[in-house]
Amino acid sequence: MMRQIIEYALLFLVLVLLQVFLFSNLELSVYLNPLVYIAFIILLPIETAPIVVLGLGLLTGVVMDVAMGAAGLNTLATLPVAFLRGALLRLTCSKDSVVDGGVPSVYRLGVFGFVRYVVAAVVLHSLVYFTMESATFDYFHLTLLRTVVSGVVTVAVVYFTSKIFNSQVARVL
Numbered sequence: 001m002m003r004q005i006i007e008y009a010l011l012f013l014v015l016v017l018l019q020v021f022l023f024s025n026l027e028l029s030v031y032l033n034p035l036v037y038i039a040f041i042i043l044l045p046i047e048t049a050p051i052v053v054l055g056l057g058l059l060t061g062v063v064m065d066v067a068m069g070a071a072g073l074n075t076l077a078t079l080p081v082a083f084l085r086g087a088l089l090r091l092t093c094s095k096d097s098v099v100d101g102g103v104p105s106v107y108r109l110g111v112f113g114f115v116r117y118v119v120a121a122v123v124l125h126s127l128v129y130f131t132m133e134s135a136t137f138d139y140f141h142l143t144l145l146r147t148v149v150s151g152v153v154t155v156a157v158v159y160f161t162s163k164i165f166n167s168q169v170a171r172v173l
């Protein structure tokens with residue numbers, strides 16, 4: 001149990017540092033803003049209690065808001081994902097793989113189930129984030145474009161983070 005807490009604390013630290021120092025400073029396009037810190041919530045063990053997931057979602061959002069000076073934007077986007085995480089898992093993955101518990105991964109949920117789960121969580125997070133950032137529905141088509149472009153990169157980063165994290169966890173156990 002203690003080992004798992006340390007592993008997730010390191011994952012949290014790495015994702016926050018990557019977001020703050022790398023991904024938030026990418027100046028490739030106004031439409032490309034990967035929000036990779038959401039991987040922390042996505043990769044929490046399936047059997048994690050919903051109140052713990054909500055608490056960790058709040059913690060993640062607040063830490064990102066303080067680190068990025070976003071005044072609540074990250075918290076507003078992270079909490080719906082944390083709140084709906086169980087429903088997203090049940091909707092996108094087979095019942096047997098969700099009931100078994102463990103860390104969400106390609107190995108546990110299957111490639112398509114895991115990708116569907118990650119895409120659903122990332123789209124929800126990005127859509128809330130970019131909608132709140134623009135604070136208007138006048139240019140919603142541009143918000144959707146930002147969601148898609150940033151979402152594709154975020155999904156790829158979350159997928160590869162999962163591969164690395166799960167291989168490290170398997171090696172330790």
